[in-house]
Amino acid sequence: MGTLVGQGRCLTCPIRPQSLFGCLEEKELKLIEDFQTRIIKFEEGDTIYTEGERLGLIYTLRSGHVKLTKFNSEGNAQIVRLVKPGDLFGYEKLIADASYMHTAEALEEIELCQLSVDNLNKLRGESSAVNQAITERALMQVMRTEEHLTQVGLLKSKARLAWFLLDWVGNSDEPVAMPLSRRELGQYLGLTVETISRHFAEWKRQSIVAEKQGTLQILERDTLNEVVTSE
Template sequence: MAIPQSEEFSILMNKRPNLQQCVDPQTECIACPIRKMALFRGVPEEELGWTQKFRDAQYLLPARKTLYQEGDIAHSIYTLFDGWVILFKILDNGKRQILRFVLPGDFFGFQVNGTGAGAGYTHGAQALVASTLCVFPRTRLRSMMEKQPQLAIGLAEMGMHDMTLCQHHLIGTGRKNARESIAFLLLELFYRVRMQMQNGFNEATDSIIFPLTQEDIGDAIGLTSVHVNRVLKELEREKLIHCQRKRLTILDEETLMEIGQFDPGMIEPKELV
């Protein structure tokens, strides 16, 4: 299969220096294993030919590299094809708040300040592990949606889901203690990753690759890495979880769900009626 080489490639590379062109044959939208959970979820198959032209190409973002910083001009929007990305914001006091964990199929980069082509991202984005991205030019999104309402509906549905996750994130930070909040986060990510695997590639399991450092966990829920460490050790002593080598094993799902007040229903994909 020929590797599509977008005319905008060199411009894009200048603007997003950490992106690398995808060398492997790129996945066509029509053949995409995660399409049903992603931006094009509602687009009829016969329309995918021309909607794919909207897509720029697939690119690689190496582990721990920044995709964009807050304020960067938002030329592109993204669907994560493979990997793990965090969206975050750095405060004046230097502290970092992780806003969202982006998993395969998730759409991001559409939140901007300002209007028109010069608008800037409201947040930064960074890969936790080597990731593959589907890149779309932001300025074509509206006209695409006008031609293909299923795209706008898909976007609204994904937005609804993201909003619900964000609100749960808020509850964890605002009204749960460290133990409850950490239990909830571990379960949320565990379930999301596992659901991802079911819909895409692998089998269910009680163990997932978990590339967060303890500092990442703390920055997600408003704790120091020192305190995160103490709570994780406690949960390990109680044989509820096991963490080692960027791998997380859930040993006692039921107890953990009680502690974190986690309901798997929140993870399920959302539909507008």
């Protein structure tokens, strides 16, 4: 269930520029605060919601990372999305009043903002900016999903992993958090643990990437880019 750590303060929230509400004016942000958004903490491995539940809640991630997973009838898992700080998730209820389509699980200690769908729908009725922001977020996620499916479908294993690492790290030259295990990377990229471990071992021997205490650092960005483009 998570632990309540406070009430959301949209006006002073450090991730507001990255969040759904980054485009809103002060008067609209005060309306959200009146809805008493809650800040909830979850520990690594905690389940936020499960596929098929109908909780009537929507979430914005404040810190950490979350994986969204689907399971087949045999219990095999496929990670379909990785949620980063500022991302909105659980919005199936918002768009179609549907049950959750995935199971959401914390990859590490996280904090999130929790808002009821009923309250957000009230705000949508009062603010065209909120409606536009929700539409843009949903469209952005469709584009991300399409990019992921394209790369997973077209790239061979080595290029697929290189593409993911470059995308995950972004422009940072410093170590960044990597909360995904080899197994979880495989569930996201459609690769075996053995294949991922082999590529990592090769790149670490060649000082292309470095791993330390749950972080990943790309040391030779051009080399990984060449791996992607060569396939």
